[in-house]
Amino acid sequence: MPNRSRTCPDTRTSAPPDPSHGVAKPRVPLAAVAAVACVAQFMVVLDSSIVNVALPSMKTGLGLSASAQQWVVNGYLVAFGGLLLFAARASDLFGRRRTFHIGLVVFSLASLAGGLAQDGWMLLAARVVQGAGAAALAPSSLSLITASHTEPDRRTRAMTWWGVAASSAGAAGIVVGGLLAQLSWRWVMLVNVPIGAGLLIAGLMFLAPTATGRRRSHIDLPGAITVTLSAGALVHGVSAAPDAGWGTPRVIVSLAAGLLLLAAFVAIERRSSDPLxxxxxxxLANVRMGNILTLCMGAVLTAPLFFLSLYLQQVLGQSAVRTGLSLLPMVAxxxxxxLLSQKLIPRVGARRLVGIGGAIAAAGLAWLGRIPVHSDYVAHVLLPTVVVAAGTSLTMMPAIVASTSGIAPRNAGVASGLLNMCRQLGAALGLAVLVTIxxxxxxxxxxxxxxxxxxxYRIAFYALAALSLVTAVLAQRLKPAQDTTAAANPSDTG
Incomplete structure (x- = not known):
């Protein structure tokens, strides 16, 4: 009998390659993964600014001091930024979905606790825990995109929408915060609970458990502790200086401790077998420069909203709702x-685009530096804030692209964590310095x-204008090799 094994075709076919690289469950479209990632990023960035409009009513309701008001914002930012690398590494080592879900639960429960707070310390503690939950959400949200969208065009589109979510959330927080604060400042916190519950359900439905293949690896806990304490000490020292004085032991010890802890973190990372x-x-030169640009832009994006919110409410006497609506054009x-910058990067180049955007933002911030005590809304608020928004919006995508290009999928979480850490710590340290000024x-x-x-406020806006110009100058050090590549294919670098 002839051997039919050579002539009969094998009807067994191999499974088609998984376009999501194991991030999504079977038959779940990549768009669903991107949607979950974008909503999660929008929520965590929104929460860094949504409380700005509600600060006056929080102060009245809970008897907060001026320092405590600042820490309602900075407590979140310090915990968020300080724990990002720890959470990002956990995402790479132990699974994106697991880290994502833990972050959602922690964030949502802390939001509930903050909304029910009966004293100032309870609200501040809830904000710190919120920041810890956000630290788990932010890097896992971007890594969901970078690990699943490996085709350049798809990755560029998904990262653009992620960038839209991250960039618009800061301004949208002012608008949403104003509307909710009109009801009660508590709704500013409680609004996260149903959003978090919806994301948790979507994550369970759409996301697959991540097979990391590195279960025996260990997270660099000493490194995570030192970088978090360093950020907290530096921000505390700078924010305490206006009341205590720069030469007081409290401020000197806090700043010195922050710098020593930062040096200890660098030393630990060099010796660790599994560094954060x-x-x-x-x-990668562009990754380094992209994160430096993001550090600067963290302050440029966050601080203007803080000062404008206080200016409109406490100087001009506007309501929380009117303040939110006054800043609504920034969101659009x-x-x-x-979205426009995505199309401009290949044509203009990331280096030139950040330079142009930084210069435009600097012009708008300098315009805000001329705000009078009795303001005309169109001339002194609307037009300059639109100019600032136009400039900063052009800088975000080039920095994100530079910070994530050439990163291997196994390190997608930590690259995202580094990017988000720079943004949040830039916002926290920048705000603390500017409030001091x-x-x-x-x-x-x-x-x-x-x-x-x-x-x-005027001097603070002028300082922000100078920082925006510094960002434009630093961007010229981006390497042209990656400068025009909107989304490089991930390599094995790292």
């Missing part, structure tokens, strides 16, 4: 600008009342 930041990642401009100028102003307060 694999050395191969930072060997930022969203449009980020504004408070110092106000205390030494020859004017009184609102005149002195506005003098402080």
């Amino acid at each position: 930041v694999p050395p191969g990642i930072l060997s 401009v930022i969203s449009i600008g980020v 504004a408070t110092t100028v106000t205390s030494h102003s020859t004017g009184s009342g609102n005149t002195a307060v506005v003098d402080g």
Whole structure:
């Protein structure tokens, strides 16, 4: 009998390759993964700014001091930024879905606790825990995209929408916060609970468990502790300086401790067998520069909303709702600008685009530096904020692209964590420094009342304009090799 094994075709066919690379469950489209990632990123960035409009009512309701008001914002940002690398590495080692779900649960429960807070310390504690939950969500959200969308065109589109979510959330937080604060400041916190529950259900439905293949690896816990404590000490020292004085032991010890802990973190990373930041990642010049740009832009994106919210409510006497609506045009401009920048990167180049965007934002911030005590909305708020939004929106996507290009899928989480850490710590440290500058100028102003307060705000806006120009100059160090590549294919680097 002839051997039919050579002539009969094998009807068994191999399974088609999984386009999601195991991130999504079978038959779940990549668009669903991108949607979950974008909503999660929108929520965590939204929460860094949504409380700005509600700060006056929080102060009244819970008897918060001026320092405590600042820490309602910075407590979240410090925990968020400080724990990002730890959570990002956990995402790579133990699974994106698991880390994503843990972050959602922690974030949602902390939001519930903050909304039910009966004292100032309870609200501040809830904000810190919220930041810890956000630290788990943010890197896993971007790594869901970078690990599943490996085709350049798809990855570019998904990352653009992720960038839109991240960029517009800061401005949208002012609008949403104003509407919710009109009901009660508690809704500013409680709104996250149903969103978090919906995301948790979507994650369970759409996301597959991640097979990391590195279960025996260990997270660099000493490195995570030192970088978090370093961020907290530095922000505390800077924010305490206006009241205590720069030369007081409290401030000196706090700043010195922050710098020593930062040095200890660098030393630990160099000796660790499983560092939070694999050395191969930072060997990429554009990744390094992209994160430096993101650090600067963290302050440029966050601080103007903080000062404008206080200016509109406490100086001009606007309601929370009117304040939110006054800044609504920023949301539209930022969203449009980020979408436009995706198409401009291949044509103009990331280096030139950040330079142009940084210069435009600097012009708008300098315009805000001329705000009067009695303001005309169109001339002194609407037009300059639109200019600022147009400039900053052009800088976001180039920085994200540079910070994630050439990263291997196994390190997608830590690359995203590094990017988000730079953004959040830039926002926290930048806000602390600028509040210190504004408070110092106000205390030494020859004017009184609102005149002195506005003098402080003006100098803060001028300082932000200078920082935006620095960002534009630094962007010129981006390498042209990756400069025009909107989304490089992931390599084995790192």
